[in-house]
Amino acid sequence: QLQLQESGPGLVKPSETLSLTCTVSGGSISSSTYYWGWIRQPPGEGLDWIASIYYSGNTYYNPSLKSRVTISVDTSKNHFSLKLSSVTAADTAVYYCARLPTMATIYIWGQGTLVTVSS
């Protein structure tokens, strides 16, 4: 059964770059026609889609974050990554990685990881 696990620093300083990795287990990240994506949820707030990458490498970004976000896949390590630059306190959130059969269907979620932006 496919599982996703987020990893990365839980604390990032303002103006620095947030970097997270999602490790895929129980299946190959390149074996099927799926999207892989990141969604975040600020404490006490709703869900916010950040970015997705198709198995072919095409990338898709939330227009409000596009200038600061990069999503990438490393098939050799069976993981995909998120980088969010110039972070502020508003970027404090639980970050989820996910597998998506279509852009708007988030079928498998990671457990989520809390990233706090603070000096």
Place this chain on the structure above:
Amino acid sequence: QSALTQPASVSGSPGQSITISCTGTSSDVGGYNYVSWYQQHPGKAPKLMIYDVSKRPSGVSNRFSGSKSGNTASLTISGLQAEDEADYYCCSYAGSDTWVLFGGGTKLTVL
């Protein structure tokens, strides 16, 4: 692009049915049959309940159903149970440049 509009809260008694609405525009909800719904219990990751407007993933109770009329999608839960108490989010494909939108979420209380 603004988030999709959901009621902040809904409530119902065990055994009753409730409906949660998700209103967008012709550029998102109304333009594509790619609306999904997620259930989230406190401290947990969201769970997919409905996709492609009205399809249920394997393992999801048939008490959950989805529909769409114009720019508004709806999630109906019949035969309410205590374990249905959770936050519910809608999500829609929104075409090129915007791509994906979420609703603000609805807190369901089972009285």
